[in-house]
Structure formats: C-alpha cells, structure tokens
Amino acid sequence: MRSPQVQAARNGETPSPHHHHPHRFPNPPTFHSTVSLQKLRRFNSLIFAFRLISFSFSLASSVFMLTNSRASSSPRWYDFDAFRFVFAANAIVALYSLFEMVASVWEISRGATLFPEIVQVWFDFGHDQVFAYLLLSADSAGTALVRVLKGADTCTTSNAFCVQSDIAIALGFGGFLFLGFSSLLSGFRVVCFIINGSRFHL
Amino acid sequence: MRSPQVQAARNGETPSPHHHHPHRFPNPPTFHSTVSLQKLRRFNSLIFAFRLISFSFSLASSVFMLTNSRASSSPRWYDFDAFRFVFAANAIVALYSLFEMVASVWEISRGATLFPEIVQVWFDFGHDQVFAYLLLSADSAGTALVRVLKGADTCTTSNAFCVQSDIAIALGFGGFLFLGFSSLLSGFRVVCFIINGSRFHL
Numbered sequence: 403m404r405s406p407q408v409q410a411a412r413n414g415e416t417p418s419p420h421h422h423h424p425h426r427f428p429n430p431p432t433f434h435s436t437v438s439l440q441k442l443r444r445f446n447s448l449i450f451a452f453r454l455i456s457f458s459f460s461l462a463s464s465v466f467m468l469t470n471s472r473a474s475s476s477p478r479w480y481d482f483d484a485f486r487f488v489f490a491a492n493a494i495v496a497l498y499s500l501f502e503m504v505a506s507v508w509e510i511s512r513g514a515t516l517f518p519e520i521v522q523v524w525f526d527f528g529h530d531q532v533f534a535y536l537l538l539s540a541d542s543a544g545t546a547l548v549r550v551l552k553g554a555d556t557c558t559t560s561n562a563f564c565v566q567s568d569i570a571i572a573l574g575f576g577g578f579l580f581l582g583f584s585s586l587l588s589g590f591r592v593v594c595f596i597i598n599g600s601r602f603h604l
Numbered sequence: 605m606r607s608p609q610v611q612a613a614r615n616g617e618t619p620s621p622h623h624h625h626p627h628r629f630p631n632p633p634t635f636h637s638t639v640s641l642q643k644l645r646r647f648n649s650l651i652f653a654f655r656l657i658s659f660s661f662s663l664a665s666s667v668f669m670l671t672n673s674r675a676s677s678s679p680r681w682y683d684f685d686a687f688r689f690v691f692a693a694n695a696i697v698a699l700y701s702l703f704e705m706v707a708s709v710w711e712i713s714r715g716a717t718l719f720p721e722i723v724q725v726w727f728d729f730g731h732d733q734v735f736a737y738l739l740l741s742a743d744s745a746g747t748a749l750v751r752v753l754k755g756a757d758t759c760t761t762s763n764a765f766c767v768q769s770d771i772a773i774a775l776g777f778g779g780f781l782f783l784g785f786s787s788l789l790s791g792f793r794v795v796c797f798i799i800n801g802s803r804f805h806l
Contacts, residue, residue: 484748539744546686546745
C-alpha cells in the first residue's frame with residue numbers, strides 16, 4: 403500500500419507543502435456524487451428529526467411548568483428555585499432547537515450552512531454539549547425538589563401541582579435525551595469536518 | 605496548491621486505493637521522533653494531572669458526605685435520596701479516576717496503552733462523558749435538596765450538617781469540572797485516533 407505522497411516524492415516532484423493536512427485538499431471530483439448527496443440529505447434529515455423532537459419535548463415541558471399554578475390554593479411554581487431552573491433551561495433549549503431547525507432546513511433546502519461551515523459545525527456541537535449539561539442539571543434539581551415535596555405535606559394537599567411538575571420534568575428528560583442524540587451527530591460532523599475539511603461524511 | 609494525489613495521477617500512476625483515508629497511512633518515519641514523543645509525554649502528563657485532581661475532589665466529596673452524620677442529633681445523610689446519589693456518583697467517579705490514573709501511569713512508563721489502543725481511547729472517552737453527566741446530575745440534585753433544607757428548619761437546628769453537605773456538593777462540582785476537562789482531552793485523542801490510526805496527535 404503506497405501512499406500517493408510517497409509516489410509523488412519518488413517521481414522527483416516536490417510534494418505539496420500541505421500534504422500533512424488532508425482536509426485542505428480541494429474537493430475531489432467524486433465528492434458531490436449522487437450517492438454522497440443522498441447520504442448527506444438522509445443525515446441532515448435525521449438531525450432535523452432529533453431537533454424537532456427535542457424542541458417538542460422542551461416546549462411542552464416549559465409550558466407544563468408555566469401553567470402549573472392555575473388553582474389559587476396550589477403553591478406557585480416560581481417560588482421554587484429548582485422549578486424556575488427547569489422552566490428556564492427548557493425554554494432556552496426550545497429556542498435553541500427552533501433556531502437549529504431553521505438552520506437545518508436552510509441547509510437541506512439550499513445545500514449550504516447558515517453560518518460559514520467551520521463556525522456552524524463547532525457552534526452546533528458546542529451548544530449541544532453545553533445545553534445538554536444545562537438541561538440535565540435542571541431536570542435533576544427538579545427531580546430532587548419533587549421528591550422532597552412528596553415527602554412533605556405539599557403533595558397531599560395539592561396533588562395536581564406535583565403531578566404536573568412530574569410531567570414537566572419527565573418531558574425535560576425526554577428533551578435531554580434527544581439533545582444528546584443531536585450532540586452525537588453534531589460531534590460526528592465536527593470529526594468529519596476535521597478529517598475532510600467538509601461536513602460531508604464520505 | 606496542487607494536492608499530491610493530483611500530481612501522482614498526472615504522472616500516469618494509479619493513485620493508491622486508500623487515498624481517501626489518510627488515517628490508513630502507515631506511520632511516516634518521522635512519527636516517533638523525539639519532538640512528538642516529548643509532546644505525547646506532556647499530553648499524557650496533563651491527562652494524568654486532570655485525573656488526579658478529579659480523583660481528589662471526588663474522593664473528598666464522598667468522604668465528606670459519608671462522615672456527615674456523626675452527631676447523634678443531626679439528621680442522617682442516607683435518609684435523603686439526593687445525598688445518597690451524591691455519595692454514590694462521587695464514589696464511582698473516584699474509583700474510575702483511580703483506574704484511569706493507573707492506566708495513565710502505565711502508558712507514560714511503558715509507552716503503550718493498558719487495553720488495545722482502539723478500546724482504550726473509546727473506553728476513556730465514553731466513560732468520561734457518561735460519568736460527567738452522572739456526577740453533574742447528582743450534584744444538581746444535591747444542590748436542590750440543600751436549598752430546600754435551608755428553607756426548612758433542618759439547617760437552623762443542625763447547621764453543621766448543612767455546611768458539610770454544601771462542602772461535599774461543592775467538591776463534587778470540582779470533580780465534575782476536571783472530569784469535563786479530561787473528557788475534552790480524551791475526545792481529542794479519539795479524533796486523533798480516527799484521523800491517524802494512532803493516539804499520537806501529530
């Protein structure tokens with residue numbers, strides 16, 4: 403197995419100074435072939451689906467938390483730090499997922515990323531990671547608070563409040579799960595970008 | 605800027621079938637040069653340092669949590685779910701960090717990984733990620749519980765219990781921080797392994 407750069411050197415030619423950086427190669431002619439375009443579209447559709455599910459879960463979670471204190475006798479959710487944290491984290495993730503869905507649709511329809519490619523792949527991956535940690539942290543704090551409330555008298559006097567908090571937190575965990583999947587895919591895109599100099603994964 | 609494979613093709617030679625996979629190249633002769641060995645040693649020492657700090661934080665956190673109920677009048681920490689979770693997560697991370705320190709010392713002293721290289725890089729990265737999520741989740745739950753206890757009467761009657769819980773959780777967050785740094789480095793090693801077929805980062 404001979405590498406092309408060894409062959410080039412044997413032919414007495416000076417190898418390109420960039421031969422250590424395969425990601426600097428201009429796109430080879432087969433790169434935009436139909437097969438790889440199809441694969442890319444399927445990959446982008448998968449990312450879009452994960453974003454959509456994550457958006458739905460987070461939006462539902464924040465709405466459930468926001469509408470938790472309708473009855474005048476029930477405790478108010480915004481009196482609890484952890485519930486405020488759950489609401490804020492889910493709202494942030496919902497907004498972020500909405501933005502990423504727009505970016506994803508833009509990419510599927512126009513074939514180019516919204517930001518420059520290197521910014522886009524790192525932006526996606528970094529925000530996926532940070533927001534996944536944020537959301538998990540909020541949901542764990544909310545879970546701990548709900549367990550304490552169940553031990554105290556709060557849940558016996560106003561059971562609906564606790565049930566709705568449970569649902570909101572469970573939806574938040576669902577959002578975290580699919581944000582984690584998106585994070586795997588966007589991490590894969592970062593690696594592809596580092597290897598190929600392009601987000602295409604072939 | 606001509607790529608070497610274009611030059612090879614112009615010379616009438618068949619390019620290697622593996623020219624799309626620069627990570628399949630056999631190691632170039634300069635690979636194990638003194639400079640790259642020095643860099644690798646520095647990189648491994650950095651990983652070892654992060655593991656050591658993470659181990660110290662997690663061990664201290666679990667010990668602080670474990671010794672939290674000495675006074676007979678104070679509440680017992682193992683009656684609280686979230687505190688049990690904090691203790692368990694920190695103990696797991698401490699054991700894992702200890703194992704990874706052994707693996708790191710092995711690698712620095714013998715120049716080879718403990719497991720086969722591909723298993724080792726993915727093992728490190730995967731466990732770093734999962735345990736970082738676990739530890740963050742435990743610490744968030746613990747924080748939420750401590751905030752509730754501060755609102756209730758528990759902390760006024762036995763203040764030492766709350767202070768020691770606070771310290772244990774803060775140490776846990778420290779452990780999470782350095783586990784996250786380790787995760788960045790081991791992710792970097794995974795990418796290097798995918799690109800080069802070796803954990804060396806040159």
